[in-house]
Amino acid sequence: MKQNVQNQQSQSPQKGNPLVGFFWGILIVLFLNWLIFPNLGNRQIVPTDYGTFIEKLEAGKIKEVMIKSNQIYFTAEDGEGENVTYQTGEINDPQLVDRLLNASSPNPNGKISFNQIVPQENSPVLNFILLWVLPGLLFFLIWKYAAKSMQAKMGAGGNFMSFGNGGAKIYADDSIKTTFADVAGQNEAKEMLTEIVDFLHNPKKYLEIGASLPKGALLVGPPGTGKTLIARAVAGEAKVPFFAISGSEFVQMFVGMGAAKVRDLFRQANEKAPCIIFIDEIDAIGKRRDTGFGSNDEREQTLNQLLTEMDGFDGRKGVVILAATNRPESLDKALLRPGRFDRRIQMELPDLEGRKAILSVHLKKVKHETVDLDIIGRATAGSSGAELANIVNEAALRAVRMGRTSVTTADLEESVETVIAGAQKKGKIISTEEKRLVAYHEIGHALVAAMQTHSAPVHKITIIPRTSGALGYTMQVDNNEQVLMSKEDLFNRIVTLTGGRSAEEIVCQTVTTGASNDIEQATRLARAMVSRFGMSDKYDMMGLETVNNAYLGGDTSLTCSSDTASDIDREVLRLIKEAHEKARNIISDHLDIMHKAATFLLEKETITGEEFMAIVQAQTEKS
Numbered sequence: 001m002k003q004n005v006q007n008q009q010s011q012s013p014q015k016g017n018p019l020v021g022f023f024w025g026i027l028i029v030l031f032l033n034w035l036i037f038p039n040l041g042n043r044q045i046v047p048t049d050y051g052t053f054i055e056k057l058e059a060g061k062i063k064e065v066m067i068k069s070n071q072i073y074f075t076a077e078d079g080e081g082e083n084v085t086y087q088t089g090e091i092n093d094p095q096l097v098d099r100l101l102n103a104s105s106p107n108p109n110g111k112i113s114f115n116q117i118v119p120q121e122n123s124p125v126l127n128f129i130l131l132w133v134l135p136g137l138l139f140f141l142i143w144k145y146a147a148k149s150m151q152a153k154m155g156a157g158g159n160f161m162s163f164g165n166g167g168a169k170i171y172a173d174d175s176i177k178t179t180f181a182d183v184a185g186q187n188e189a190k191e192m193l194t195e196i197v198d199f200l201h202n203p204k205k206y207l208e209i210g211a212s213l214p215k216g217a218l219l220v221g222p223p224g225t226g227k228t229l230i231a232r233a234v235a236g237e238a239k240v241p242f243f244a245i246s247g248s249e250f251v252q253m254f255v256g257m258g259a260a261k262v263r264d265l266f267r268q269a270n271e272k273a274p275c276i277i278f279i280d281e282i283d284a285i286g287k288r289r290d291t292g293f294g295s296n297d298e299r300e301q302t303l304n305q306l307l308t309e310m311d312g313f314d315g316r317k318g319v320v321i322l323a324a325t326n327r328p329e330s331l332d333k334a335l336l337r338p339g340r341f342d343r344r345i346q347m348e349l350p351d352l353e354g355r356k357a358i359l360s361v362h363l364k365k366v367k368h369e370t371v372d373l374d375i376i377g378r379a380t381a382g383s384s385g386a387e388l389a390n391i392v393n394e395a396a397l398r399a400v401r402m403g404r405t406s407v408t409t410a411d412l413e414e415s416v417e418t419v420i421a422g423a424q425k426k427g428k429i430i431s432t433e434e435k436r437l438v439a440y441h442e443i444g445h446a447l448v449a450a451m452q453t454h455s456a457p458v459h460k461i462t463i464i465p466r467t468s469g470a471l472g473y474t475m476q477v478d479n480n481e482q483v484l485m486s487k488e489d490l491f492n493r494i495v496t497l498t499g500g501r502s503a504e505e506i507v508c509q510t511v512t513t514g515a516s517n518d519i520e521q522a523t524r525l526a527r528a529m530v531s532r533f534g535m536s537d538k539y540d541m542m543g544l545e546t547v548n549n550a551y552l553g554g555d556t557s558l559t560c561s562s563d564t565a566s567d568i569d570r571e572v573l574r575l576i577k578e579a580h581e582k583a584r585n586i587i588s589d590h591l592d593i594m595h596k597a598a599t600f601l602l603e604k605e606t607i608t609g610e611e612f613m614a615i616v617q618a619q620t621e622k623s
Helices: 002-011 017-035 050-060 096-102 124-159 187-201 203-209 229-239 255-270 298-312 352-363 373-379 385-401 408-422 432-450 487-497 500-507 512-533 562-589 593-605 608-622
Strands: 045-047 060-069 071-078 083-089 111-115 158-164 169-171 216-220 241-247 275-280 319-325 343-348 458-462 473-476 543-546 554-558 607-608
Touching: 050 060, 050 071, 050 083, 050 096, 050 275, 071 373, 111 229, 187 203, 187 216, 187 229, 216 229, 229 241, 229 275, 229 319, 241 255, 255 275, 255 298, 255 319, 352 373, 352 385, 373 408, 432 458, 432 473, 432 487, 432 500, 432 512, 432 562, 432 593, 432 608, 458 608, 487 500, 487 512, 500 512, 500 562, 500 593, 512 543, 512 562, 562 593, 593 607, 593 608, 607 608
Parallel strands: 045 083, 060 111, 216 319, 216 343, 241 275, 275 319
Antiparallel strands: 060 071, 071 083, 158 169, 169 241, 458 473, 458 607, 543 554
C-alpha cells in the first residue's frame, strides 16, 4: 500500500509552488499602493507647529507649500541657509490663501508656490479586486498548499491514509504489530475471535462445507477492558487491512452526510477485501430508533444505511465488522439480529489470573526485579486492563523518583494505593488530637474486620493523608477471588464500614465528618441487599430496583410505588442500625486491642496486616 501511494505521487504532474503566487500577490499590492498614494520622495520631513509655519510665512522664508490629507508640508531655509521640509497640521484658517498670496518669495513672480493634492478615488472594480478577490485568492493558495503538504506527509508515513469522505483510517496489513499475545486476561474473547482469524487465513475449508464468515462481532464490556486492543489484534493476527472509525464520526451537521460516509466506508472495504472494519462506540449511531412517526433525523438515516450495507455485502469475501460499545442495552434491535452482528463477545473485568497475566504483559515493557504478582493481583480486584497498565506505569515513575533503575513489588503496591486513594500528602499538617482520632477510626475498621468471619483480611493500615481527601484508610485484600457474595458477607462488610464511626463514639466520645465515605458505601450496600439481591425477609425475592448502564457506573432506578420506597428506606435503616450496633459491641469488648494498636499506628503511621494481627493475637492471649 505504501508503494502504491508513492507511485501515485510520482505520476502526478508537477504544479507550480503556490507560495510563488503568494509573494507575487504581495508585490502587486505594494505596487498598487505606491501608485494610488503618491509620496514626497526621499525628503527628510521635520514636524513643527502651525505657529512656526505662520511666522516663517510672514517673514518670507517659505519657498513652497503643499497641502495633502489635512497636512501642510512647506519648504523653508533653516538657520544655516539650507532648505528643509517641515510638516504641520492643517487648521481651519480662512485667511490661509490670502496669507500665501500676499507673502513675498524669492520666486520670479514674487509669490509662493503652493498647491493641494486631491486624493484619487479608486474605481469600484479596483476596490473589489483589492478587498475581495486578491485576499481570497491568497487564502485559497495558502490552504491548498497546506492541504497538499499534509497529504504528502500522511502518504509518506505509510501507517495510514485518509480515504474518500469516510473519515476512517485504513492501516496496512503490515503496519499493525498488535497480536493476541499483547492481549491478556480475555481468553474467552480471544477464543471466539480466533475462528474469524482462521477464516480469513483459510477460507477454503469453511466454504467447502457451506459455512460463511460471521458478518459482525459486537465487543461489549466496561471501559478499559481492551475492546479496541483486541480488535487491532484480530487484524494483526489475520494480516489484513484494518479500517478504524468512531461512531461519532458518522454523525454530521447536514442530513445525508453520515449515510454517505457509511456507503463510502463499505465501498472501500469491498475493494480491500479481505479486511476488518472496526467501529468504536457504535452506540453513537446505533441507538434504538424512536417509536414516534415522522422521525427522520441524521442519526437515524445513518443507522438505516448501516443496516442496509451490512445486509448487502457477501460474507464470503472476507469483510468482517467489529464494533465496540459500553451500552449494549441502548442499541437498536435490528442491529443485533443474526445476519448483522452474529456474535456478542463479552469483555468483562479480568479475574485474579487475568490480572496477573495483564500485569506480566505490561511489566515486560519496564525493567523490574522479581515481583510478587499474587499480592498485586489480589490488591487490584475490580481493576480493568487500562487501570493495571496505569499502575505499572506509576510504579516505573516512582522507581525513577526514588533513584532506582528497576521496579519492585513495593513500587507496585504504592502505585495501587496512589491510583485508589491518590498520592501521599506528606506536607499536610494535622493536629495531634485529629491524628489520634484518625488512628482510632482506622483501627476501628481493622478490628471489626479481624473479629468477624466472612471478612477479607486486613492488608494495610495507614494514617498518611492522600490527595483524594482521605486522612487515612484500611486496606483489605481477599485471599481468593470471590465471585458470589452471601448475605453474611455483605452484612459483615456493612459492619466493617461502621467500625470507624463506632470507634469515634466509644473511645473519643465524639463523631466527625471522617465517616462520610463509609456512610455512602454502607447505605449503598444495604439498599442493594433489600431492593436487588432479595436479602430482606420483608420483601423476600421481589425485585424493587433495576440497574441502568451496568458498564458505566450502574445507576439504579426504583420500580415500585412511593409507599414501597418509604418501606425500603426503613428496611435499609434497620440493617445499618444492626450493623452499627454489632460494630460497637466488638469494639467495646476489645478496647485493650484498640489502645495498643492505635498507639503503635500513631508511632509508625503505617502498619501492615501482619503487624496488626500480631497485636491482636498478643492481646487475645493475655486476656
